[in-house]
Amino acid sequence: MNRSSIIEEHFMRTRLLQRYYRALWLPVLLWQCPLPPVQYGIKHVSGGGSVKVAIPNSNAAVKTNSRFGKRKRLNVTYEIARVDGLCEESMISPYFQDNLNVRSDAVDKKSKWEPPHWQEVLRNIQEMRKNKDAPVDNMGCDKCIADDVPPKVRRYHSLISLMLSSQTKDQVTFAAMQRLRQHGLTVSNVLATDDEMLGQLIYPVGFWKTKVKFIKKTSQILKEEYNEDIPDSVQKLCQLPGVGPKMAHLCMNIAWGLLTGIGVDTHVHRISNRLGWVQTTTKTPEATRVALESWLPRELWDEVNHLLVGFGQQVCRPVGPACSTCLNRDLCPFGRSQTKHSKKKQ
Numbered sequence: 533m534n535r536s537s538i539i540e541e542h543f544m545r546t547r548l549l550q551r552y553y554r555a556l557w558l559p560v561l562l563w564q565c566p567l568p569p570v571q572y573g574i575k576h577v578s579g580g581g582s583v584k585v586a587i588p589n590s591n592a593a594v595k596t597n598s599r600f601g602k603r604k605r606l607n608v609t610y611e612i613a614r615v616d617g618l619c620e621e622s623m624i625s626p627y628f629q630d631n632l633n634v635r636s637d638a639v640d641k642k643s644k645w646e647p648p649h650w651q652e653v654l655r656n657i658q659e660m661r662k663n664k665d666a667p668v669d670n671m672g673c674d675k676c677i678a679d680d681v682p683p684k685v686r687r688y689h690s691l692i693s694l695m696l697s698s699q700t701k702d703q704v705t706f707a708a709m710q711r712l713r714q715h716g717l718t719v720s721n722v723l724a725t726d727d728e729m730l731g732q733l734i735y736p737v738g739f740w741k742t743k744v745k746f747i748k749k750t751s752q753i754l755k756e757e758y759n760e761d762i763p764d765s766v767q768k769l770c771q772l773p774g775v776g777p778k779m780a781h782l783c784m785n786i787a788w789g790l791l792t793g794i795g796v797d798t799h800v801h802r803i804s805n806r807l808g809w810v811q812t813t814t815k816t817p818e819a820t821r822v823a824l825e826s827w828l829p830r831e832l833w834d835e836v837n838h839l840l841v842g843f844g845q846q847v848c849r850p851v852g853p854a855c856s857t858c859l860n861r862d863l864c865p866f867g868r869s870q871t872k873h874s875k876k877k878q
């Protein structure tokens with residue numbers, strides 16, 4: 533081989549290598565595309581072989597044939613395929629792993645919405661509630677349960693007090709529970725009591741006639757299916773007549789000591805919307821529960837119900853909230869709008 537052919541061969545190889553490595557940038561370009569934040573990796577690279585980019589949840593495939601020079605053909609295949617079994621973690625280059633972390637962090641941050649200044653707002657509510665002198669503090673459902681009865685009966689008391697508390701003031705629920713306990717609040721005793729008598733015992737709780745029917749039906753189910761105990765899951769509790777998610781979550785906490793979700797009643801629902809603690813206005817307590825649980829740290833779930841119920845009874849009332857004296861008046865969107873409104877009037 534003469535000198536000129538050696539130089540020509542050398543240049544040809546150099547050009548070939550340049551084009552080949554340029555072609556390897558395609559996976560990088562693919563990475564920049566707005567694809568889902570999933571695992572990417574180069575499966576196999578070899579001279580004149582194939583390059584595979586694995587993307588889960590996609591069956592798309594891109595194949596590129598490139599002609600390099602006149603004398604040799606180099607096929608470089610890019611394949612986009614499901615990651616299952618194809619893209620193991622060890623196969624992902626550190627470059628892609630770093631980018632994956634950045635992208636998943638970005639997604640986490642994006643999905644992790646939380647209301648501005650919520651810690652400060654919460655501290656202010658804790659300050660306003662420090663005396664613990666709201667009706668819920670002394671006459672809430674957890675205060676309606678007898679201490680001197682077996683655990684099974686205590687759990688039944690929790691459930692009945694929660695059923696009575698719906699659409700009813702704490703004072704009225706507490707008084708009705710006192711009368712029921714004096715009468716004998718057990719599953720068998722309630723079943724043995726006629727509807728009229730039961731109605732007299734719980735009157736004037738809200739919707740007392742309907743509640744008489746619910747209590748009777750529930751007690752019958754508890755006798756037949758739960759050996760006079762109450763169900764131990766939210767799902768099963770919600771199957772009882774007159775028991776909804778709010779009651780079920782509170783019941784799991786009070787009766788079983790298990791924290792399964794935030795108990796959102798009308799106070800928690802109203803205040804969360806006034807404070808802007810939900811990303812978009814919610815129409816139902818259940819939607820508020822989901823919205824709150826999406827950002828509020830779990831260790832506060834237990835406290836927040838009690839805190840907001842009492843706050844709603846004393847300060848952030850349904851009608852005529854005391855915004856002018858509330859510590860959150862400058863942080864709360866509803867409070868600010870009230871202040872502006874009253875200034876305009878003056």
Ligand code: SF4
Binds near residue numbers: 848849854860865866
């Ligand atoms: S400023 Fe008014 S609406 Fe806002 S939390 Fe206080 S009392 Fe409620």
